[in-house]
Amino acid sequence: MKSITTSLMFVGDQAGKAEEAVKRYVSLFANSRLIDIEHYGADEHEPEGAVKIARFTIGGTEFLAMDSYLDHQFNFTPSISLRVECESEQEIEDAARVLAEGGAELMPLDNYGFSEKFGWLNDKYGVSWQLNFSAS
Numbered sequence: 001m002k003s004i005t006t007s008l009m010f011v012g013d014q015a016g017k018a019e020e021a022v023k024r025y026v027s028l029f030a031n032s033r034l035i036d037i038e039h040y041g042a043d044e045h046e047p048e049g050a051v052k053i054a055r056f057t058i059g060g061t062e063f064l065a066m067d068s069y070l071d072h073q074f075n076f077t078p079s080i081s082l083r084v085e086c087e088s089e090q091e092i093e094d095a096a097r098v099l100a101e102g103g104a105e106l107m108p109l110d111n112y113g114f115s116e117k118f119g120w121l122n123d124k125y126g127v128s129w130q131l132n133f134s135a136s
Helices: 018-028 089-100
Strands: 006-010 033-039 051-058 061-067 082-086 104-110 117-122 128-133
Touching: 006 018, 018 033, 018 051, 018 061, 018 089, 082 089, 089 104, 089 117, 089 128
Parallel strands: 006 061, 082 128
Antiparallel strands: 033 051, 051 061, 104 117, 117 128
8 A cells, every 4th residue: 555545525515615624724733734735727527716636734644625516425424533632731622612613512522531631523514523632
C-alpha cells in the first residue's frame, strides 16, 4: 500500500460547502493548513466554483475534501468520526464550541470514566468529531 487518506465528500444540503468547512477546520487546530484546492470550471460536470479536490492537514494528518451535487443516497454519519486528542482543556473547549455551532452534540464535554474530558458531536456540515483530553 502506498498511502491511505480520509476523504470527505460534501453532498446533499452540504454540497458547495467543502471549502468553507476545510477553512474552518484548518483555522481551529494547530499544525493544520490548506495545502491546495482545485475548483470546477465552467462546462464541467459540477457547478463552477465547487471544490473538485482540496488537500489539507489537521494536526499534521492529511485529508481530502470535495463537493458533489449528484443525487447521492448517503451523507456523513457518526459511524465514522474524526477523533482528536487535544493537548489542553482550552483546546478541547474551543474546538467543541466552534464545531458544535450549528451542529449537534451527541455527547457533551464531560468525564465519562474512560476520559477526563470527552465530547462527541456532529458539526454543521454533518462531519462527526470525537474530542478527547487527558492530562495524564
